[in-house]
Amino acid sequence: MPDLILHHYPSSPFSEKIRLALGFKQQAWKSVVIPSIMPKPDALVLTGGYRRAPFLQVGADIYCDSALICDVLEHVQPEPTLYPPHLKGVARVFAQWADSTLFWAAMAYNLQPRGAAHVFAKAPPEAAKAFSEDRKAMSANMVRLRPADATSAYRSYLRRIANMVEEHDFLFGAEPCVADFSTYHSLWYTRVQVPLMADILNATPAVAEWMDRLAAIGHGTADAFNAADAITVAQGAEPMPPGQNLLIDSAFQDDHGIALGKRVTVTAESFGPEPTEGDLIAATRTHYTLAREEPRVGAVHVHFPRIGYVLRKVESS
Numbered sequence: 639m640p641d642l643i644l645h646h647y648p649s650s651p652f653s654e655k656i657r658l659a660l661g662f663k664q665q666a667w668k669s670v671v672i673p674s675i676m677p678k679p680d681a682l683v684l685t686g687g688y689r690r691a692p693f694l695q696v697g698a699d700i701y702c703d704s705a706l707i708c709d710v711l712e713h714v715q716p717e718p719t720l721y722p723p724h725l726k727g728v729a730r731v732f733a734q735w736a737d738s739t740l741f742w743a744a745m746a747y748n749l750q751p752r753g754a755a756h757v758f759a760k761a762p763p764e765a766a767k768a769f770s771e772d773r774k775a776m777s778a779n780m781v782r783l784r785p786a787d788a789t790s791a792y793r794s795y796l797r798r799i800a801n802m803v804e805e806h807d808f809l810f811g812a813e814p815c816v817a818d819f820s821t822y823h824s825l826w827y828t829r830v831q832v833p834l835m836a837d838i839l840n841a842t843p844a845v846a847e848w849m850d851r852l853a854a855i856g857h858g859t860a861d862a863f864n865a866a867d868a869i870t871v872a873q874g875a876e877p878m879p880p881g882q883n884l885l886i887d888s889a890f891q892d893d894h895g896i897a898l899g900k901r902v903t904v905t906a907e908s909f910g911p912e913p914t915e916g917d918l919i920a921a922t923r924t925h926y927t928l929a930r931e932e933p934r935v936g937a938v939h940v941h942f943p944r945i946g947y948v949l950r951k952v953e954s955s
C-alpha cells in the first residue's frame with residue numbers, strides 16, 4: 639500500500655485525534671505540516687478547496703475529515719479496533735458529540751481573551767489578528783458560546799467524562815475506542831496548548847489520568863515530508879476506483895436526486911465555507927467521492943463523509 643501522508647499542524651486538535659489514532663494502530667506515516675490559516679495553496683491543490691486540518695493522502699486519494707480518516711485507518715489496520723462490535727453505534731454517536739458540542743465548548747473556553755493572549759504571547763501582534771480574522775471568516779454563520787457559558791458547559795462535560803472513566807480505564811471499558819480519541823483532542827488542547835487555562839481539569843483527576851493513558855499511546859512512527867513531495871506522490875499515482883479504495887462501501891445511495899457522474903460541490907455544514915467541486919463518482923451510505931483534474935497534480939479523488947457535509951449539484955451540469 640502507498641504511504642499514509644497526514645497533512646496537519648502541531649496545534650490542531652483534530653490532527654491530534656488522528657496522530658493518536660495512528661499511534662493506536664501502530665502505523666508508520668509521513669507528516670506534512672500545513673499552515674493553520676489561509677492561504678494554503680499546496681493543501682488546496684490536493685483537496686480542491688477543502689481547507690480544514692487534518693486530511694489524509696494515500697497516493698492520489700485524499701480523505702477529508704477526521705471521522706472519515708478513522709474509517710480509513712480501521713480498514714488499513716483492523717486491530718486494535720476503533721469500533722468494537724458491541725459499541726458500534728454508541729461509539730460513533732459519542733464521537734460525534736465530542737467532535738462538535740464538546741469541541742466548541744472547550745474551544746470557546748480555551749480561546750477566551752486570556753487563553754488567546756497566552757497562545758499568541760510569543761507571536762507578533764499581526765499573527766493574532768490574522769488568526770482571529772481567519773477564524774471569524776470560517777465561522778461566519780455559527781453561533782459561538784460566550785466564555786462564561788462555555789466554561790459552565792465545559793465543567794459539566796468534564797464531570798460527565800469523569801463519571802465514565804472512574805468506572806474503567808477508557809470511556810466505554812478496558813480499551814479505547816473512537817469515542818476516546820474524539821473526546822481527548824479538545825482536552826489535549828486545553829492541557830498542552832493553553833496550560834494557563836488547564837486549571838479547569840483539576841476538579842476531575844480521573845479525567846487527567848485517563849488523558850495520561852491516552853497520551854501514552856503515542857503517535858506511531860512519523861517521518862517528516864514536505865508539501866512539494868506530497869504533490870509529486872499524487873502526480874505519480876492513479877486514484878483508486880470506488881470499491882477498491884480504503885473505504886468500506888461503494889453501493890450508491892441516492893438521497894439527493896443527483897446521479898453519479900454529475901458535477902457537484904461538497905461543503906462543510908459549518909466552519910469553513912470553501913467548497914470542493916468535482917464529478918460525483920461515489921455516494922455511498924457513508925461517504926462521497928469527487929473526481930477532479932488539477933493542472934498541478936493530475937487526477938485526484940477527494941473523499942468526504944456524508945455526515946457534516948452538504949452535497950449540491952452544480953447547476954450548469
Ligand SMILES: N[C@@H](CCC(=O)N[C@@H](CS)C(=O)NCC(=O)O)C(=O)O
Pocket residue numbers: 649650651652653673674675676689690691692702703704705737909946
Ligand atoms: N470535522 C472536521 C473538523 C476539522 C477542523 O475543524 N479542523 C480545524 C483544526 S483542528 C481547522 O481546520 N481549522 C482551520 C484551519 O486549520 O484552517 C474533522 O473532524 O476533521
